[in-house]
Amino acid sequence: MSCFEKEGSWSLSLAGAGFLSLYHVGVIHCLRQRAPRLLRGASRFYGSSSGALIAVSIVSDMSVDLCCSRILAMVKQVEQLSLGVFHPAFMPTETIRQDLRNWLPADIHVLASQRLGISLTHWPNGENFIATDFATRDEVIEALVCTLYFPFYCGTIPPTFRGKRYIDGALSNNLPFADSPSTITVSPFHGTVDICPQSSSASIHELNAFNASFQISTKNFFLGISSLIPSSPEVVADSCRQGYLDALRFLERRGLTKEPVLWSLVSKEPLAPADGTPDAAHDRGLSLNWAVPNVLVKDVPDFEQLSPELEAALKKACMRDPSAWASFCRSGPGRALTYLLLPCMLPFEYIYFRSRRLVAWLPDIPADLWWMQGLLRSLALEVYSRTKNQFLRLVGLLVTSPLQPKADLPKDLAKEPRPAHQA
Numbered sequence: 001m002s003c004f005e006k007e008g009s010w011s012l013s014l015a016g017a018g019f020l021s022l023y024h025v026g027v028i029h030c031l032r033q034r035a036p037r038l039l040r041g042a043s044r045f046y047g048s049s050s051g052a053l054i055a056v057s058i059v060s061d062m063s064v065d066l067c068c069s070r071i072l073a074m075v076k077q078v079e080q081l082s083l084g085v086f087h088p089a090f091m092p093t094e095t096i097r098q099d100l101r102n103w104l105p106a107d108i109h110v111l112a113s114q115r116l117g118i119s120l121t122h123w124p125n126g127e128n129f130i131a132t133d134f135a136t137r138d139e140v141i142e143a144l145v146c147t148l149y150f151p152f153y154c155g156t157i158p159p160t161f162r163g164k165r166y167i168d169g170a171l172s173n174n175l176p177f178a179d180s181p182s183t184i185t186v187s188p189f190h191g192t193v194d195i196c197p198q199s200s201s202a203s204i205h206e207l208n209a210f211n212a213s214f215q216i217s218t219k220n221f222f223l224g225i226s227s228l229i230p231s232s233p234e235v236v237a238d239s240c241r242q243g244y245l246d247a248l249r250f251l252e253r254r255g256l257t258k259e260p261v262l263w264s265l266v267s268k269e270p271l272a273p274a275d276g277t278p279d280a281a282h283d284r285g286l287s288l289n290w291a292v293p294n295v296l297v298k299d300v301p302d303f304e305q306l307s308p309e310l311e312a313a314l315k316k317a318c319m320r321d322p323s324a325w326a327s328f329c330r331s332g333p334g335r336a337l338t339y340l341l342l343p344c345m346l347p348f349e350y351i352y353f354r355s356r357r358l359v360a361w362l363p364d365i366p367a368d369l370w371w372m373q374g375l376l377r378s379l380a381l382e383v384y385s386r387t388k389n390q391f392l393r394l395v396g397l398l399v400t401s402p403l404q405p406k407a408d409l410p411k412d413l414a415k416e417p418r419p420a421h422q423a
Contacts, residue, residue, distance in 0.1 A: 008043040012058075013177055015187035015212060016049025016170030018227030019075060022236055023188035024054040025067045026243030027195055029310050034248065035256045038184070046130070046176035048119035048169035051186075052147045053096075056140065059116050060105055065313040068240065070099055072317040075230045080329070082338050082346075085153075085229055088353040093145060093154045094360070100141045109134040118143045119169030119176050123158045124375070128172035131161070153228065157368050165371065174212040186247075188239060189223055190215040195250045197242060198294040237314040241297045244307055252292045261306070262295050 014024050031038050039058060047055035057067050074095060081087035105111070118131045120143065131143045139162070146159050146166035158165040175193065177183045190199035191206065191213045205216040214220055230236055251257045297303070304311040320326065328334040361368075 008041060010038075010042055010182045010184060011044045011046060011177065011180070012039075012042050012055070013175050013183050013185045014045070014047040014051030014054050015175050015185070015189070015193070016047075016051050016168065017188045018050055019071070019230035019236060020188040020223065020227045020239050021050035021054055022068065022071050022240040023243035024051060024186060025057075025064060025071070026240040026245075026310065027186050027247040028054060028058060029064045029307065030244045030247035030251070033307065033309075035251050038256070042184075044115055044117055044132070046117040046119065046183075047147075048174050048176065049147055049150075052116075052118045052144055052169065055116055055118075056104070056108070056112065056144060059111050060108055062103070064310055065316065066103065068237075068310075068313040068317040070103070072233050072236065072314075075233050075236050076320065078230055079232065082342055088350045091353070091357070093149060093159070094357075096148060097141065097145050100144060104137065104140065106137060108140050109137050112140055116140075117176055118147050119173045120146050120161065120166040121169055121172040123165040123167050126172055128169070129166070130173070130176055150228075157372070160367075170210060172210060174210040176211070178211055184250075186243075187212065188227075188243065189220050190217060191220075195243075195247050197246060198249075233318045237318055238297045240310070240314060241300070241303055244310060245295050245297065245300070249292050249294065260292070262293055265295050265300055265306075266293050 017023060028039070045055040045058050047053070054067070074092070077095075078084050078090060081089055084090070113133050116132065116134075120129045120131060121127070122129055134140045134143070142159065142161045143166075146161045147169040149155070149159055149166070150168045151158070158167050160166070175185050175187065178185050178193070184195065185193035186195045187193045188197065190197050192215075193213075197219075199215050199217060199219065207214045207216055226235075245262070248257070249262060252260055252262055300306060320330065329338065
């Protein structure tokens with residue numbers, strides 16, 4: 001990647017990550033702390049799914065404390081539910097919509113226009129669309145809700161943006177403009193993007209899907225599960241710390257930091273400059289130093305010395321409710337009691353939360369029913385058209401294909417044999 005000399009000549013693209021979007025928070029905080037010019041001089045911030053949430057937080061200049069608290073609040077909510085993400089009380093779309101209404105600034109559409117790119121997938125044809133212009137604050141919220149909508153995980157009826165139905169943008173373009181050399185790509189999955197965890201697996205196989213590449217490994221498999229079914233808040237917080245370390249490795253490899261911080265974490269003395277040092281690389285127009293070590297969270301005993309603000313935000317967001325009842329529910333006997341009462345409580349909880357969803361759905365019922373009617377009509381017409389074409393083709397073959405005549409025999413065999421008395 002060329003050096004970042006002219007402001008506005010590069011962009012950031014954040015992949016969809018689900019509950020692992022806290023990885024992006026660690027990356028952005030590292031860039032903001034150690035290379036603010038990369039964020040200040042970026043022309044546009046692209047994102048799909050949860051990556052779009054972090055992209056809008058950059059544009060609106062949200063604090064790292066707010067980002068960590070809102071994401072980990074959802075993780076703690078899932079942890080408290082007896083069935084996790086399968087509990088009827090888990091409503092990610094409604095929760096995120098309310099958070100966006102509460103925390104986005106009033107002029108976010110002005111800040112986001114021509115600076116924010118949200119990847120959307122049109123339903124049902126699956127075409128990708130990147131929204132970059134927003135007329136109102138509600139349009140920004142609608143676009144974000146659409147790109148976060150994973151079918152059947154978040155509901156059954158896709159939300160609308162400017163009168164059209166869209167779903168998760170990661171299903172058609174997970175890393176917008178990833179092929180551009182001027183785009184800094186970020187992903188919490190092991191792969192070949194600019195900022196991502198460095199894999200120790202010996203597997204060289206990759207899966208190229210949705211405009212993104214993923215290494216085929218067991219770690220990526222478990223990361224994919226964790227993005228939909230989160231682990232404990234402490235484990236999710238470690239993904240944020242790992243994002244900070246991976247972003248720092250990216251900066252040091254390209255000579256965008258003043259001192260080799262990562263070497264001080266793994267050894268007492270930094271490595272001597274080699275041919276790929278930042279200074280020599282700048283003379284060639286590139287800045288690549290592949291000797292920078294890969295540091296994991298477990299290698300950093302005191303992360304607070306590396307980033308006090310991020311560590312304080314994560315510890316604060318991971319704190320649980322200190323009340324006696326909440327402590328009992330988190331204990332072993334409390335969880336056992338919850339599961340014992342589950343057959344009795346679950347039907348009432350299901351009716352209660354489904355009723356709340358129905359009440360919230362009432363204003364949108366006419367538009368949604370009209371859309372479903374049109375979808376069923378178009379589906380029926382498509383099935384009828386295909387069946388009709390196949391039937392007409394079959395009839396045409398039967399009508400235009402008479403009995404096949406016998407193949408012409410060779411001339412010497414086609415001659416009728418003469419009688420013996422004529423021989």
